Amino acid sequence: MLRTLFLVGLMAMGGVFLLQVAFGLFGWFVALMLWLLGLALEIPIVGACVYFVIRIVSPSTAKRITDSFSGSPGS
Structure with a gap:
């Protein structure tokens, strides 16, 4: 029992x-x-903010962007 305790320590x-060695060498x-x-x-956070602004300012442009990424046959 004592031997196991020492081995775990x-x-x-x-x-x-x-x-310590690994982070010292590869820090x-x-x-x-x-x-x-x-x-x-x-x-992606910046892209989502830009998309949100585009969605408020120009909803049709936001729909075109969404369609181009979703792959739905739009235009």
Whole structure:
């Protein structure tokens, strides 16, 4: 029982050490991936805002945009 407890503690310390090494070596890569994720989330939000403004200002243009993306045979 005591041996199992020590092994679990040793594994936890080893995991923390490996995470520290991984983020130390590949920290720039993780930062780049998080930045790209933020950009990938920001682009659709801006597009939705632009579409909302177009929908208020010119509903026919918004319908053409919707039809072009939905693939329905309009014009």
